[in-house]
Amino acid sequence: MTVEDNLPFREVFKGNLLPEFPSMEIIEAANGEEAFKGLASYPIDLVFMDIGLPGESGLELTRKIKAKYKDVTIAMLTSYDLAEYRQAAARCGADCFITKDSMKWDQISAMVKCFQRAKDSIGLKPSCVRLASEGPP
Amino acid sequence: MKIETKSQKFSRLLKREEEETKRIAKELHHDLTQSLSAINFDLGEVVQQVKGDQIRTGIENLEGVRLQIQEIIKRVQGIGMHLWPPTLDDMGILDTISWFCREFQETHSGIQIKTHIDIQENEVPDFLRYVIYKMLQAALDDVVRYSKTDLVDLFLVKGNTTIDLTVQDNGQGFDMEKEALMGSGLSLSLDSLRRRAEIAGGSCAIDSAIGKGTTIRASLPMEPFRPAVRGEENMVAYEFYWRDESEKEHVIGILRERRKNPERISDESIINWGRKILGTNGDTKNIYFIKVDV
Numbered sequence: 001m002t003v004e005d006n007l008p009f010r011e012v013f014k015g016n017l018l019p020e021f022p023s024m025e026i027i028e029a030a031n032g033e034e035a036f037k038g039l040a041s042y043p044i045d046l047v048f049m050d051i052g053l054p055g056e057s058g059l060e061l062t063r064k065i066k067a068k069y070k071d072v073t074i075a076m077l078t079s080y081d082l083a084e085y086r087q088a089a090a091r092c093g094a095d096c097f098i099t100k101d102s103m104k105w106d107q108i109s110a111m112v113k114c115f116q117r118a119k120d121s122i123g124l125k126p127s128c129v130r131l132a133s134e135g136p137p
Numbered sequence: 138m139k140i141e142t143k144s145q146k147f148s149r150l151l152k153r154e155e156e157e158t159k160r161i162a163k164e165l166h167h168d169l170t171q172s173l174s175a176i177n178f179d180l181g182e183v184v185q186q187v188k189g190d191q192i193r194t195g196i197e198n199l200e201g202v203r204l205q206i207q208e209i210i211k212r213v214q215g216i217g218m219h220l221w222p223p224t225l226d227d228m229g230i231l232d233t234i235s236w237f238c239r240e241f242q243e244t245h246s247g248i249q250i251k252t253h254i255d256i257q258e259n260e261v262p263d264f265l266r267y268v269i270y271k272m273l274q275a276a277l278d279d280v281v282r283y284s285k286t287d288l289v290d291l292f293l294v295k296g297n298t299t300i301d302l303t304v305q306d307n308g309q310g311f312d313m314e315k316e317a318l319m320g321s322g323l324s325l326s327l328d329s330l331r332r333r334a335e336i337a338g339g340s341c342a343i344d345s346a347i348g349k350g351t352t353i354r355a356s357l358p359m360e361p362f363r364p365a366v367r368g369e370e371n372m373v374a375y376e377f378y379w380r381d382e383s384e385k386e387h388v389i390g391i392l393r394e395r396r397k398n399p400e401r402i403s404d405e406s407i408i409n410w411g412r413k414i415l416g417t418n419g420d421t422k423n424i425y426f427i428k429v430d431v
Contacts (some may be wrong), residue, residue: 057227079214083239084224084232101210 001027001042003035003058004050005079008016009100013048015106026074030065032056039069046115047096049087061090066093073115077103162216165217172209176202190396222270229258230266234273234293245281249288256295265357268337269293275330276304276353283323284308284351299339302355310345330355373428380423 004010009029014026027042029035031054038044046064062074076089082101082130089097098108156325173256179202186195204392217223224233231254235419249367261269286308292303327343330353334341336426373394394402411424 051227052223059227071312079210080218082224082236084228084236090229101207135346 001029001035001044001046002048003029003031003053003061004048005030005053007071008052009050016098017108017112020109023110028053032061035061036063039072039101041067044069044072046112047074048070048098049074051075051080051089052077057090059094062089063092075111108133139251161216164212166200166219169209171361172205172212174211176205179205180410221267223245225235225266225270228295230261230269231256231258233266233270234291235275237270237273238291241277247287248280248304250277251288253290253292253294256293256300258360260295261300262359262361264361265300265337265359268357269300272302272333272341273332274353275326275333279323279351279353280304282326283311286350288297296356298360299356299358302357304350305350305352307350310347310351312347313345319423327353373409375410375426375428377424377426380425 002010002013004013006020006040010028010030014028015028016025027038035047035049049058049062049116051105053061058065058078062076065072065074073095074087074093075093076097077100078089078097079100080086081102086097096111169420173193180199183195183198183202186192187196222233222236224236228346234252234254238252242248242250255337277289278285284306286306288307290303290305292301292305294303331341334355337357338361340357341353343351343353345351375392375394377392383399407426407428409425411426
Protein backbone atom coordinates (compact mmCIF):
# COMPACT_ATOMS: atom_id res chain seq x y z
CA MET A 1 0.00 0.00 0.00
CA THR A 2 1.17 3.53 -0.68
CA VAL A 3 -0.01 6.24 1.69
CA GLU A 4 0.67 9.48 -0.12
CA ASP A 5 -1.51 12.53 -0.71
CA ASN A 6 0.27 13.55 -3.89
CA LEU A 7 -1.51 11.83 -6.77
CA PRO A 8 1.28 12.19 -9.39
CA PHE A 9 3.77 10.65 -6.97
CA ARG A 10 1.39 7.75 -6.22
CA GLU A 11 0.89 7.15 -9.92
CA VAL A 12 4.62 7.18 -10.67
CA PHE A 13 5.24 4.82 -7.78
CA LYS A 14 2.54 2.39 -8.86
CA GLY A 15 3.42 2.74 -12.54
CA ASN A 16 7.01 1.69 -11.83
CA LEU A 17 6.21 -1.20 -9.50
CA LEU A 18 3.30 -2.86 -11.29
CA PRO A 19 5.08 -3.89 -14.53
CA GLU A 20 7.78 -5.56 -12.47
CA PHE A 21 5.38 -7.23 -10.02
CA PRO A 22 2.23 -7.91 -12.06
CA SER A 23 0.85 -10.36 -9.50
CA MET A 24 1.07 -7.80 -6.73
CA GLU A 25 -1.86 -5.62 -5.81
CA ILE A 26 -1.02 -2.06 -4.82
CA ILE A 27 -3.57 -0.29 -2.67
CA GLU A 28 -3.50 3.51 -2.66
CA ALA A 29 -4.42 5.76 0.24
CA ALA A 30 -4.27 9.54 0.39
CA ASN A 31 -4.66 9.91 4.16
CA GLY A 32 -4.92 8.06 7.45
CA GLU A 33 -8.58 7.19 7.09
CA GLU A 34 -8.06 5.59 3.69
CA ALA A 35 -4.98 3.78 4.98
CA PHE A 36 -6.94 2.12 7.77
CA LYS A 37 -9.73 1.21 5.34
CA GLY A 38 -7.12 -0.45 3.13
CA LEU A 39 -5.58 -2.33 6.04
CA ALA A 40 -9.01 -3.54 7.14
CA SER A 41 -9.93 -4.70 3.63
CA TYR A 42 -6.72 -6.30 2.31
CA PRO A 43 -3.95 -8.47 3.78
CA ILE A 44 -1.33 -5.77 3.41
CA ASP A 45 2.31 -6.67 4.03
CA LEU A 46 4.23 -3.56 3.08
CA VAL A 47 3.36 0.12 3.39
CA PHE A 48 5.21 3.01 1.78
CA MET A 49 4.26 5.90 4.02
CA ASP A 50 4.70 9.60 3.24
CA ILE A 51 5.36 11.80 6.30
CA GLY A 52 3.62 15.00 5.20
CA LEU A 53 -0.01 13.93 5.00
CA PRO A 54 -3.09 16.09 5.39
CA GLY A 55 -4.37 15.90 8.96
CA GLU A 56 -2.50 13.25 10.86
CA SER A 57 1.18 13.02 9.87
CA GLY A 58 2.68 9.83 8.49
CA LEU A 59 4.69 9.51 11.70
CA GLU A 60 1.62 9.43 13.93
CA LEU A 61 -0.17 7.16 11.47
CA THR A 62 2.77 4.74 11.54
CA ARG A 63 2.59 4.60 15.33
CA LYS A 64 -1.14 3.77 15.15
CA ILE A 65 -0.77 1.18 12.40
CA LYS A 66 2.06 -0.55 14.23
CA ALA A 67 -0.05 -0.67 17.39
CA LYS A 68 -2.84 -2.47 15.54
CA TYR A 69 -1.02 -4.33 12.75
CA LYS A 70 2.39 -5.12 14.23
CA ASP A 71 3.43 -7.44 11.36
CA VAL A 72 3.01 -4.81 8.66
CA THR A 73 6.32 -3.47 7.40
CA ILE A 74 6.36 0.30 7.03
CA ALA A 75 8.86 2.15 4.88
CA MET A 76 8.83 5.86 5.62
CA LEU A 77 9.07 8.14 2.59
CA THR A 78 10.01 11.77 2.91
CA SER A 79 11.45 14.64 0.94
CA TYR A 80 13.60 15.78 3.86
CA ASP A 81 16.62 13.80 4.92
CA LEU A 82 16.94 15.23 8.41
CA ALA A 83 18.27 13.45 11.47
CA GLU A 84 15.16 14.56 13.36
CA TYR A 85 12.89 12.80 10.84
CA ARG A 86 14.96 9.63 10.93
CA GLN A 87 14.84 9.54 14.74
CA ALA A 88 11.12 10.29 14.83
CA ALA A 89 10.46 7.55 12.24
CA ALA A 90 12.38 5.05 14.38
CA ARG A 91 10.50 6.15 17.52
CA CYS A 92 7.19 5.59 15.73
CA GLY A 93 8.17 2.06 14.74
CA ALA A 94 8.94 2.52 11.04
CA ASP A 95 11.06 -0.29 9.63
CA CYS A 96 13.04 1.86 7.24
CA PHE A 97 13.50 5.38 5.95
CA ILE A 98 13.71 6.42 2.31
CA THR A 99 14.27 9.95 1.01
CA LYS A 100 12.31 10.73 -2.11
CA ASP A 101 14.96 12.77 -3.90
CA SER A 102 17.60 10.08 -3.57
CA MET A 103 15.18 7.19 -4.07
CA LYS A 104 16.19 4.77 -6.82
CA TRP A 105 13.83 2.28 -8.38
CA ASP A 106 16.26 -0.58 -8.30
CA GLN A 107 16.47 -0.05 -4.54
CA ILE A 108 12.69 -0.08 -4.11
CA SER A 109 12.39 -2.99 -6.50
CA ALA A 110 15.05 -5.00 -4.63
CA MET A 111 13.23 -4.34 -1.40
CA VAL A 112 9.88 -5.54 -2.75
CA LYS A 113 11.50 -8.59 -4.39
CA CYS A 114 13.21 -9.53 -1.18
CA PHE A 115 9.96 -9.10 0.68
CA GLN A 116 8.01 -11.19 -1.82
CA ARG A 117 10.59 -13.98 -1.85
CA ALA A 118 10.71 -14.26 1.92
CA LYS A 119 6.94 -14.25 2.16
CA ASP A 120 6.51 -16.90 -0.55
CA SER A 121 9.10 -19.25 0.90
CA ILE A 122 8.73 -19.19 4.64
CA GLY A 123 5.98 -16.69 5.35
CA LEU A 124 8.19 -14.53 7.51
CA LYS A 125 8.97 -10.86 7.51
CA PRO A 126 12.18 -10.46 5.51
CA SER A 127 15.28 -9.42 7.36
CA CYS A 128 16.68 -7.74 4.26
CA VAL A 129 14.23 -4.82 4.35
CA ARG A 130 16.39 -2.62 6.48
CA LEU A 131 19.50 -3.40 4.45
CA ALA A 132 17.78 -2.67 1.17
CA SER A 133 16.63 0.77 2.27
CA GLU A 134 19.58 2.29 4.01
CA GLY A 135 19.99 6.03 3.56
CA PRO A 136 21.00 7.94 0.47
CA PRO A 137 23.93 6.70 -1.61
CA MET B 138 20.96 62.02 16.02
CA LYS B 139 17.99 61.20 13.85
CA ILE B 140 14.70 60.72 15.63
CA GLU B 141 12.30 58.47 13.85
CA THR B 142 8.55 59.06 13.85
CA LYS B 143 6.04 56.25 14.09
CA SER B 144 5.18 56.58 10.43
CA GLN B 145 8.84 56.28 9.48
CA LYS B 146 9.11 53.23 11.68
CA PHE B 147 6.11 51.62 10.00
CA SER B 148 7.55 52.46 6.61
CA ARG B 149 10.80 50.75 7.56
CA LEU B 150 8.93 47.70 8.87
CA LEU B 151 7.00 47.52 5.62
CA LYS B 152 10.17 47.97 3.61
CA ARG B 153 11.80 45.08 5.45
CA GLU B 154 8.79 42.86 4.79
CA GLU B 155 8.82 43.89 1.15
CA GLU B 156 12.52 43.11 0.86
CA GLU B 157 11.96 39.64 2.26
CA THR B 158 9.03 39.05 -0.09
CA LYS B 159 11.14 40.33 -2.96
CA ARG B 160 13.99 37.98 -2.06
CA ILE B 161 11.67 34.96 -2.06
CA ALA B 162 9.96 36.06 -5.28
CA LYS B 163 13.36 36.51 -6.92
CA GLU B 164 14.43 33.02 -5.89
CA LEU B 165 11.17 31.54 -7.16
CA HIS B 166 10.68 33.49 -10.34
CA HIS B 167 14.19 34.25 -11.44
CA ASP B 168 16.60 31.59 -10.19
CA LEU B 169 14.26 28.60 -10.29
CA THR B 170 12.72 29.62 -13.59
CA GLN B 171 16.20 29.94 -15.09
CA SER B 172 17.13 26.48 -13.86
CA LEU B 173 13.89 24.96 -15.16
CA SER B 174 14.44 26.66 -18.51
CA ALA B 175 17.89 25.09 -18.66
CA ILE B 176 16.37 21.68 -17.95
CA ASN B 177 13.74 22.25 -20.60
CA PHE B 178 16.49 23.06 -23.09
CA ASP B 179 18.56 20.01 -22.10
CA LEU B 180 15.55 17.71 -22.41
CA GLY B 181 14.90 19.09 -25.90
CA GLU B 182 18.49 18.16 -26.78
CA VAL B 183 17.99 14.66 -25.39
CA VAL B 184 14.86 14.19 -27.51
CA GLN B 185 16.85 15.18 -30.61
CA GLN B 186 19.71 12.85 -29.66
CA VAL B 187 17.36 9.89 -29.14
CA LYS B 188 15.60 10.64 -32.44
CA GLY B 189 19.01 10.71 -34.12
CA ASP B 190 19.94 7.35 -32.57
CA GLN B 191 22.52 8.95 -30.26
CA ILE B 192 21.10 6.87 -27.43
CA ARG B 193 24.25 6.69 -25.29
CA THR B 194 24.76 10.48 -25.40
CA GLY B 195 21.06 10.97 -24.63
CA ILE B 196 21.27 8.75 -21.56
CA GLU B 197 24.37 10.58 -20.31
CA ASN B 198 22.62 13.91 -20.71
CA LEU B 199 19.55 12.61 -18.93
CA GLU B 200 21.69 11.80 -15.91
CA GLY B 201 22.82 15.45 -15.95
CA VAL B 202 19.19 16.58 -16.06
CA ARG B 203 18.41 14.35 -13.08
CA LEU B 204 21.17 16.01 -11.06
CA GLN B 205 19.86 19.46 -12.01
CA ILE B 206 16.38 18.47 -10.85
CA GLN B 207 17.79 17.21 -7.54
CA GLU B 208 19.48 20.56 -7.08
CA ILE B 209 16.19 22.39 -7.71
CA ILE B 210 14.38 20.13 -5.23
CA LYS B 211 16.95 21.09 -2.59
CA ARG B 212 16.53 24.80 -3.32
CA VAL B 213 12.73 24.64 -3.19
CA GLN B 214 12.99 22.69 0.06
CA GLY B 215 15.32 25.36 1.43
CA ILE B 216 12.81 28.12 0.63
CA GLY B 217 9.98 26.10 2.19
CA MET B 218 12.00 25.26 5.29
CA HIS B 219 12.80 28.94 5.79
CA LEU B 220 9.16 30.01 5.50
CA TRP B 221 7.41 27.24 7.38
CA PRO B 222 9.48 24.19 8.32
CA PRO B 223 7.41 21.01 7.77
CA THR B 224 8.97 19.66 10.96
CA LEU B 225 6.67 22.05 12.87
CA ASP B 226 3.58 20.18 11.69
CA ASP B 227 5.12 16.72 11.44
CA MET B 228 7.00 16.59 14.74
CA GLY B 229 6.64 19.85 16.62
CA ILE B 230 8.70 22.73 17.92
CA LEU B 231 11.34 20.76 19.83
CA ASP B 232 12.54 18.82 16.79
CA THR B 233 12.29 22.03 14.76
CA ILE B 234 14.54 23.83 17.25
CA SER B 235 16.97 20.91 17.09
CA TRP B 236 17.07 21.11 13.28
CA PHE B 237 17.26 24.91 13.21
CA CYS B 238 20.12 25.15 15.71
CA ARG B 239 22.08 22.45 13.89
CA GLU B 240 21.63 24.24 10.54
CA PHE B 241 22.46 27.58 12.16
CA GLN B 242 25.73 26.27 13.57
CA GLU B 243 26.66 24.69 10.25
CA THR B 244 26.17 28.08 8.57
CA HIS B 245 27.69 30.15 11.39
CA SER B 246 30.44 27.92 12.67
CA GLY B 247 31.82 30.65 14.95
CA ILE B 248 28.68 30.75 17.07
CA GLN B 249 27.86 27.95 19.48
CA ILE B 250 24.28 27.48 20.66
CA LYS B 251 23.61 25.81 23.99
CA THR B 252 20.00 24.72 24.23
CA HIS B 253 18.22 24.38 27.56
CA ILE B 254 14.84 22.81 26.93
CA ASP B 255 12.60 22.20 29.92
CA ILE B 256 9.26 21.42 28.35
CA GLN B 257 7.68 18.43 26.65
CA GLU B 258 6.40 18.63 23.08
CA ASN B 259 2.82 17.86 24.14
CA GLU B 260 2.93 20.85 26.52
CA VAL B 261 3.43 23.30 23.64
CA PRO B 262 0.09 24.35 22.11
CA ASP B 263 -0.08 24.05 18.32
CA PHE B 264 -0.76 27.77 17.86
CA LEU B 265 2.52 28.69 19.58
CA ARG B 266 4.79 26.47 17.51
CA TYR B 267 5.15 28.89 14.62
CA VAL B 268 5.35 31.93 16.92
CA ILE B 269 8.23 30.37 18.85
CA TYR B 270 10.00 29.36 15.65
CA LYS B 271 9.71 32.81 14.06
CA MET B 272 10.86 34.54 17.26
CA LEU B 273 13.84 32.24 17.55
CA GLN B 274 14.67 32.74 13.88
CA ALA B 275 14.48 36.54 14.24
CA ALA B 276 16.44 36.57 17.51
CA LEU B 277 19.26 34.48 16.06
CA ASP B 278 19.24 36.61 12.91
CA ASP B 279 19.91 39.62 15.17
CA VAL B 280 22.65 37.71 16.96
CA VAL B 281 24.41 37.14 13.64
CA ARG B 282 23.97 40.72 12.46
CA TYR B 283 24.72 42.68 15.60
CA SER B 284 26.12 40.75 18.53
CA LYS B 285 29.63 39.64 17.52
CA THR B 286 29.21 36.78 19.95
CA ASP B 287 30.55 33.24 19.95
CA LEU B 288 28.01 31.78 22.36
CA VAL B 289 24.23 31.83 22.57
CA ASP B 290 22.19 30.26 25.34
CA LEU B 291 18.72 29.29 24.26
CA PHE B 292 16.09 28.48 26.88
CA LEU B 293 12.60 27.14 26.27
CA VAL B 294 10.84 26.46 29.55
CA LYS B 295 7.35 25.97 30.83
CA GLY B 296 6.07 28.56 33.29
CA ASN B 297 2.82 28.40 35.25
CA THR B 298 0.66 29.73 32.44
CA THR B 299 3.25 30.65 29.88
CA ILE B 300 5.99 29.26 27.72
CA ASP B 301 9.14 31.31 28.08
CA LEU B 302 11.69 31.64 25.32
CA THR B 303 15.01 33.27 26.18
CA VAL B 304 17.86 33.96 23.80
CA GLN B 305 20.95 35.22 25.58
CA ASP B 306 24.29 36.13 24.04
CA ASN B 307 27.61 37.23 25.47
CA GLY B 308 28.30 39.63 22.60
CA GLN B 309 29.03 43.32 22.40
CA GLY B 310 25.56 44.47 23.47
CA PHE B 311 24.17 47.88 22.56
CA ASP B 312 22.79 51.12 23.95
CA MET B 313 19.07 50.45 23.87
CA GLU B 314 17.98 54.06 24.20
CA LYS B 315 20.28 55.28 21.47
CA GLU B 316 19.26 52.52 19.07
CA ALA B 317 15.57 53.25 19.70
CA LEU B 318 16.02 56.98 19.07
CA MET B 319 17.94 56.32 15.89
CA GLY B 320 15.35 53.83 14.67
CA SER B 321 18.16 51.49 13.69
CA GLY B 322 17.73 48.15 11.98
CA LEU B 323 18.35 46.44 15.30
CA SER B 324 15.74 48.53 17.06
CA LEU B 325 13.26 47.79 14.29
CA SER B 326 13.94 44.10 14.49
CA LEU B 327 13.46 44.10 18.25
CA ASP B 328 10.19 45.99 17.82
CA SER B 329 9.12 43.31 15.43
CA LEU B 330 9.89 40.65 18.06
CA ARG B 331 7.85 42.52 20.68
CA ARG B 332 5.00 42.89 18.23
CA ARG B 333 4.99 39.20 17.40
CA ALA B 334 4.84 38.31 21.10
CA GLU B 335 2.03 40.80 21.68
CA ILE B 336 0.00 39.41 18.80
CA ALA B 337 0.23 36.02 20.52
CA GLY B 338 -1.05 37.69 23.72
CA GLY B 339 2.36 37.66 25.39
CA SER B 340 5.24 40.01 25.92
CA CYS B 341 8.87 40.31 25.01
CA ALA B 342 11.51 42.08 27.10
CA ILE B 343 14.93 42.99 25.80
CA ASP B 344 17.86 43.76 28.00
CA SER B 345 21.20 44.92 26.69
CA ALA B 346 24.12 47.15 27.51
CA ILE B 347 27.35 47.85 25.72
CA GLY B 348 29.87 45.15 26.52
CA LYS B 349 27.36 43.07 28.46
CA GLY B 350 25.58 41.08 25.79
CA THR B 351 21.88 40.95 25.02
CA THR B 352 19.01 38.96 26.47
CA ILE B 353 15.67 38.55 24.75
CA ARG B 354 12.93 37.11 26.95
CA ALA B 355 9.56 36.27 25.46
CA SER B 356 6.72 35.07 27.60
CA LEU B 357 3.88 33.49 25.62
CA PRO B 358 0.57 32.42 27.16
CA MET B 359 -0.40 28.79 26.68
CA GLU B 360 -4.05 29.71 26.29
CA PRO B 361 -4.95 31.16 22.87
CA PHE B 362 -5.15 34.93 22.89
CA ARG B 363 -8.71 36.19 23.39
CA PRO B 364 -9.51 39.86 23.56
CA ALA B 365 -11.33 41.04 26.67
CA VAL B 366 -15.07 40.72 26.22
CA ARG B 367 -17.89 42.73 27.70
CA GLY B 368 -20.58 40.29 28.65
CA GLU B 369 -21.47 38.24 25.61
CA GLU B 370 -20.86 41.03 23.12
CA ASN B 371 -18.58 40.43 20.18
CA MET B 372 -15.49 42.58 20.17
CA VAL B 373 -14.50 44.45 17.08
CA ALA B 374 -11.15 45.58 15.80
CA TYR B 375 -10.08 48.07 13.17
CA GLU B 376 -7.49 47.30 10.55
CA PHE B 377 -5.86 50.51 9.39
CA TYR B 378 -4.39 50.98 5.96
CA TRP B 379 -2.43 53.76 4.33
CA ARG B 380 -2.49 54.39 0.58
CA ASP B 381 0.69 55.96 -0.76
CA GLU B 382 1.16 58.27 -3.77
CA SER B 383 1.36 55.36 -6.19
CA GLU B 384 -1.93 54.01 -4.82
CA LYS B 385 -0.08 51.17 -3.12
CA GLU B 386 -1.70 50.07 0.12
CA HIS B 387 0.17 49.38 3.34
CA VAL B 388 -1.06 48.01 6.64
CA ILE B 389 -0.53 50.53 9.40
CA GLY B 390 -1.74 48.39 12.26
CA ILE B 391 -4.68 46.85 14.05
CA LEU B 392 -6.51 48.34 17.00
CA ARG B 393 -9.00 46.64 19.23
CA GLU B 394 -12.09 48.67 20.11
CA ARG B 395 -11.69 49.80 23.71
CA ARG B 396 -14.47 52.27 24.41
CA LYS B 397 -17.15 51.19 26.83
CA ASN B 398 -19.96 52.94 25.02
CA PRO B 399 -20.17 51.83 21.36
CA GLU B 400 -22.52 54.75 20.60
CA ARG B 401 -19.64 57.14 21.08
CA ILE B 402 -17.68 55.51 18.29
CA SER B 403 -17.87 57.29 14.97
CA ASP B 404 -15.96 56.93 11.72
CA GLU B 405 -14.13 60.14 12.59
CA SER B 406 -13.03 58.92 16.01
CA ILE B 407 -11.81 55.69 14.48
CA ILE B 408 -9.82 57.55 11.85
CA ASN B 409 -8.34 59.69 14.63
CA TRP B 410 -6.98 56.51 16.19
CA GLY B 411 -5.40 55.65 12.87
CA ARG B 412 -3.82 59.10 12.69
CA LYS B 413 -2.34 58.56 16.14
CA ILE B 414 -0.77 55.32 14.98
CA LEU B 415 0.57 56.86 11.82
CA GLY B 416 2.14 59.76 13.67
CA THR B 417 2.12 63.46 13.05
CA ASN B 418 4.35 63.41 10.01
CA GLY B 419 2.39 60.80 8.11
CA ASP B 420 0.00 61.51 5.30
CA THR B 421 -3.22 61.17 7.27
CA LYS B 422 -5.46 62.04 4.34
CA ASN B 423 -5.01 58.68 2.70
CA ILE B 424 -5.76 56.34 5.53
CA TYR B 425 -8.79 54.14 5.85
CA PHE B 426 -9.93 51.28 8.04
CA ILE B 427 -11.83 48.03 7.87
CA LYS B 428 -13.98 47.02 10.80
CA VAL B 429 -13.65 43.33 11.67
CA ASP B 430 -15.30 41.05 14.24
CA VAL B 431 -12.84 39.44 16.60
